Amino acid sequence: MELAKLTTEQRNETSMALDQMSTMEILNVINDEDKKIATAVETALPKVNDAIEHTYRALKQGGRLFYVGAGTSGRLGVVDASECPPTFMTSHDTVQTVMAGGTGAFFKAVEGSEDEESQGASDTKAKMLTNKDVVVGITASGRTPYPIGALKYAREVGAYSVSLSCNDHSIISQFADTEIEVIVGPEVLTGSTRMKAATAHKMILNMISTTTMIKLGKVYENLMVDVHASNxxxxxxxxxxxxxxxxxxxxxxxxxxxxxxxxxxxxxxxxxxxxxxxxxxxxxxxxxxxxxxxxxxxxxxxx
Missing domain, CATH: 1.10.8.1080 (Helicase, Ruva Protein; domain 3)
Incomplete structure (x- = not known):
């Protein structure tokens, strides 16, 4: 019942007849809903700004950026982190992802891996976290135990904690120094947060990594002057x-x-x-x- 109250779990009024629509009608509904994402992200920009300023200062002092999530949220972290070395010539340690179920979960879901706070904490602890680091806990619902455990541990060691969710007053926000709540509304396919929620989160992760790297001097004008020319x-x-x-x-x-x-x-x-x-x-x-x-x-x- 608690989960059912979340915005990300509500039914979308525009897609109630989804199973009776033509292909083009379905596409128009999805496209119209996707148009709302950028506006939702815009509303969250002040909090994104705060997260970036702290991430910039952390990396400038030799700290690291960690994305922590389960399922789609973890995969988004892997996608963003993996692009930093070729784009900005960072080391593979600078931006990392801690994913529920391990790296194998990127390709195949590991059922139940997201349900333990203690596992999120221990997996993050294994990264030898310090007070120079930043940890971003990603969860569309805002209540996934795995990233919550990671943020709790981050606070214990004095690392800067950021939450990224898609619901107002998310549980994970309580454990973050900066809480980013991007409210994209109910999904076209009820509860399928790999859609609007995931798109919003990818946009914000792109903003965090790209803007941080710009501020670190890895861009001249709008050109990637630290590109790793490896192919x-x-x-x-x-x-x-x-x-x-x-x-x-x-x-x-x-x-x-x-x-x-x-x-x-x-x-x-x-x-x-x-x-x-x-x-x-x-x-x-x-x-x-x-x-x-x-x-x-x-x-x-x-x-």
């Missing part, structure tokens, strides 16, 4: 980024990239600042990784 597509992207920022042709971008072990940042600083690879690295270090400042430093050093 053909990313190598081509790295060359295009260098060409776009510096105005050089493909061959110069290619040669410079080769001199920097395929790192975009020092390639840009070398060309824009007119310095060697070693001097570019020094400029980047002096500028705390911010390309714009590193270019200015390199140019001033050459005066």
């Amino acid at each position: 053909y597509k990313l190598m081509q992207r790295a060359r295009r980024i260098i060409m776009e920022i510096t105005g050089v042709d493909y061959d110069v971008a290619d040669r410079t990239l080769a001199l920097t072990n395929n790192q975009v940042k020092p390639s840009i600083v070398m060309i824009k600042g007119g310095v060697t690879y070693k001097e570019a690295e020094q400029a980047i270090e002096k500028s705390n990784g911010y390309v714009r400042d590193a270019i200015a430093y390199a140019l001033n050093s050459n005066v």
